[in-house]
Amino acid sequence: MTDTTTEMDGNVAELRNTVRDPKGQGDPKSYRISKDGETTRHEDAAWADKDLKMYTRDVHVHYGDNHAIKGVSVDVRPNEVLALMGPSGCGKSTFLRCLNRMNDPVPNARIDGTIALEGENIYDKDYDVVMVRLRIGMVAQAPNPFPKSIYENIAFGPRLHGLTDGKEELDEVVENSLRRAGLWEEVKDQLHQPGTNLSGGQQQRLCIARAIANEPEVILMDEPCSSLDPVSTNTIEELIMELKKSFTVVIVTHDMQQAERVSDRVAYFHLGDLVEVGPTNAVIRDAQDQRTKEYVSGHIG
Ligand SMILES: Nc1ncnc2c1ncn2[C@@H]1O[C@H](COP(=O)(O)OP(=O)(O)OP(=O)(O)O)[C@@H](O)[C@H]1O
Ligand SMILES: [Mg+2]
Numbered sequence: 111m112t113d114t115t116t117e118m119d120g121n122v123a124e125l126r127n128t129v130r131d132p133k134g135q136g137d138p139k140s141y142r143i144s145k146d147g148e149t150t151r152h153e154d155a156a157w158a159d160k161d162l163k164m165y166t167r168d169v170h171v172h173y174g175d176n177h178a179i180k181g182v183s184v185d186v187r188p189n190e191v192l193a194l195m196g197p198s199g200c201g202k203s204t205f206l207r208c209l210n211r212m213n214d215p216v217p218n219a220r221i222d223g224t225i226a227l228e229g230e231n232i233y234d235k236d237y238d239v240v241m242v243r244l245r246i247g248m249v250a251q252a253p254n255p256f257p258k259s260i261y262e263n264i265a266f267g268p269r270l271h272g273l274t275d276g277k278e279e280l281d282e283v284v285e286n287s288l289r290r291a292g293l294w295e296e297v298k299d300q301l302h303q304p305g306t307n308l309s310g311g312q313q314q315r316l317c318i319a320r321a322i323a324n325e326p327e328v329i330l331m332d333e334p335c336s337s338l339d340p341v342s343t344n345t346i347e348e349l350i351m352e353l354k355k356s357f358t359v360v361i362v363t364h365d366m367q368q369a370e371r372v373s374d375r376v377a378y379f380h381l382g383d384l385v386e387v388g389p390t391n392a393v394i395r396d397a398q399d400q401r402t403k404e405y406v407s408g409h410i411g
Contacts, residue, residue, distance in 0.1 A: 311342025
């Protein structure tokens with residue numbers, strides 16, 4: 111197979127064209143990724159490991175000349191909470207957004223490397239980006255409910271994606287999602303009021319309920335508690351602990367205590383590099399790398 115794509119020109123759409131499905135060329139889970147015109151083949155057995163929720167290898171992100179992520183490789187295990195930590199500007203949000211292709215529309219963003227969900231390359235040209243976002247949901251840093259009713263905020267996704275059959279089923283999904291997000295009791299009598307009328311903490315739970323309603327497998331959260339008071343933060347943290355029974359969660363947090371409370375593992379980033387990854391206690395209490403040590407002891411950040 112010849113690869114017609116040479117240098118990527120900074121347009122993320124190009125990325126999809128650089129990923130080749132080697133149909134008829136042996137292992138269907140082994141893809142060819144073009145990088146700077148060279149074609150390489152994945153030989154890593156973990157690539158096709160369905161027991162891994164997500165697999166990322168040698169991920170690079172450039173925003174124009176800014177090399178924001180420099181060859182990050184980290185696995186995400188099923189039903190874990192993986193916390194991404196590190197000083198401001200180190201690339202946590204950038205990496206998180208790569209996990210469900212939210213960087214695709216960013217002008218000048220270029221993504222290289224491999225990101226797979228249960229052995230499937232989510233950047234494959236044949237992989238529908240809508241499906242990526244259905245399977246990998248996202249909760250943003252600031253609560254961002256749609257300018258619609260509470261009910262419609264939740265119902266929108268399942269209706270759009272045809273996940274429910276009829277109003278009764280949709281009602282059920284709305285109720286269940288709100289229950290799981292710990293919001294039902296507070297809003298059950300005002301389902302048709304605007305979601306934007308809720309408090310910040312309630313809006314964030316509404317956004318989590320909205321993400322859950324699509325039945326994703328992975329939920330990405332970018333500092334979901336940064337604008338919340340301690341009570342709302344506590345509610346969300348309890349919710350994350352509950353969610354990991356059914357979902358896999360990748361969360362960005364600056365808060366060491368929060369990471370210790372909710373996460374199983376920490377991936378520590380510094381200036382676009384993944385410095386170390388390991389069990390939360392080990393990384394926070396017994397970091398191996400000097401940069402991590404300085405961050406956790408409050409010297410960087
Ligand atoms: N949309 C964008 N366009 C251009 N550059 C960007 C964009 N988003 C991020 N960057 C750059 O990429 C680098 C990493 O930014 P990113 O937002 O991922 O960091 P972060 O670790 O999430 O920081 P913070 O803790 O402040 O949220 C920074 O140098 C930033 O300026
Ligand atoms: Mg960020």
